[in-house]
Amino acid sequence: MTVKKYLYSIVCILFFANCGGGGDDGPAPLPQPPTAAELVFPLENSECTEGVITASNLSTSTITFEWELAENTDSYELTVTNLNTNNSETFTSLSGFQEVTLNRGVPYSWYITSKNSETLESAKSAIWKFYNAGEGATNYPPFPADLLEPTSGYTVYSTNSSISFLWKASDIDNDILSYSLFLGTNNPPDNSIATNISEQNFVYATPAVGTYYWLIKTEDANGNISTSQVSEFKIE
Incomplete structure (x- = not known):
């Protein structure tokens, strides 16, 4: 075998060893989404x-x-x-x-x-x-209520005879006394349609067609009052 053929054979062996013997590991795995923290x-x-x-x-x-x-x-x-x-x-x-x-x-x-x-x-x-914690505080107002239903931007049809309001409230002193529901076409609403509500829900007759705003005021046994954010819905 000539030197030229010998060198050619070595090159071919190295080429096929690199190209044919490594195998294919396939695509890299997709990253996993994060989980929620506790x-x-x-x-x-x-x-x-x-x-x-x-x-x-x-x-x-x-x-x-x-x-x-x-x-x-x-x-x-x-x-x-x-x-x-x-x-x-x-x-x-x-x-x-x-x-x-x-x-x-x-x-x-x-x-x-x-x-x-x-x-x-x-x-x-x-x-x-x-x-x-505040200095010398012995009693705190309730947390502002979370407005659950109707959700912001929700549409209620006028064919419904009533509309259900639902909210969630809490108090670290566990002394919530009552809730007041404010509803109107002004933002924020200044018209109280119900007071001294003992539950975290209220059913009200569906008002006329238009855009409405509502909020909840929560009062505790010590007279502390908190006011929720305002939520909006439409009657069509």
Whole structure:
């Protein structure tokens, strides 16, 4: 065998070894979507007394939010909402905790969004409410009620003889006394159509065609009152 043929044979062997023997591993597996985080602290429907009071501003304190790590997740978004103003702040964390400075004596809600940089999908946790403890506070107003039905933007047909209102409310002191339902064409509505409601629902005769706004005021045994956000629906 000549040197040229020998070299040619070696090249062919190496070529086929590289191309034919490696096998095909197939496409890379798709990234798995993140799962929802389990909230840990501050507790649901609680008074948070663990905040560290700010030395330069006694009306605020710093709370360490905590949650369980979720599967298939590389970052978390903590959303904290002031329930008196409905203003929200969002914080990004790579771990299971985040420090946030908040006003004292104010109700808040919070939740976690789990994210994975390899997919556009995300997962949202449950929403918890709490009061950031205020100085000398012994009783707190109820949390603003969550309006459930009719949902915002919902259409009710005038052929229905009545419309059902449904809401959910809670109080860390467990002393809710009653609810008042406000309904009207103004935003916010200033017409109370029912007071001293003992349940978290009310049935009302369907009003005339138009756009309506409604809210719930919750009163406790100490005379504290909280007001929900406004929701809108239409009658056609």
